[in-house]
Amino acid sequence: MDFEQKAPPLAIVVMGVSGCGKSSVGEGIATRNGMSFVEGDQLHPAANVEKMAQGIPLTDDDRVPWLNRIGEEIRAARKASRGLVISCSALKRNYRDRLRQAAAGYVAFVFLQGSRDLLLARMQARKGHFMPASLLDSQLQTLEPPTGESSVVTVAIDNALDDIVALACKGLSGMAVEGGDYHAG
Secondary structure, X not given: OXXXXXXXXXXXXXXXXXOOOHHHHHHHHHHHOOOEEEOHHHHOOHHHHHHHXXXXXXXXXXXXHHHHHHHHHHHHHHHOOOOEEEEOOOOOHHHHHHHHHHOOOOEEEEEEEOOHHHHHHHHHHOOOOOOOHHHHHHHHHHOOOOOOOOOEEEEEOOOOHHXXXXXXXXXXXXXXXXXXXXXXX
């Protein structure tokens, strides 16, 4: 394993706007560390998926049931004493705080950060995803970067996938327990 598992097990939320690579990076982190991976997009209510597919940005109210389902996955993993990697845009601090509460503080975030041009190119290149590239700007406007928040590893996405995963795992390995919270150390 690249980073030491804490007890209770750590939940890792791979976050960022659409097109940043949350699923690929999340799967890589999970595989490299013998953890389960959950694709957060699969937890969206059908109405959310339909709305996004039509190019309509989600509201805070739309996201609440989705964030609750992600929180339920995190709680279930903790109860089963297993580590979990889950993808979730977690665009706003209050969304991340909701997930921190669900994890009782045993959560770290990997923030995948990239330029609008790179994100747009990635979104335009992918096939079969419900999220149209036209929603990128609304996600960037909604994004409250987790600057200054504890338990966050920020990784630039202008690297190869294996390098992004390695950088994320290296950052996570620097997390240390202090009073029940994880802090970059």
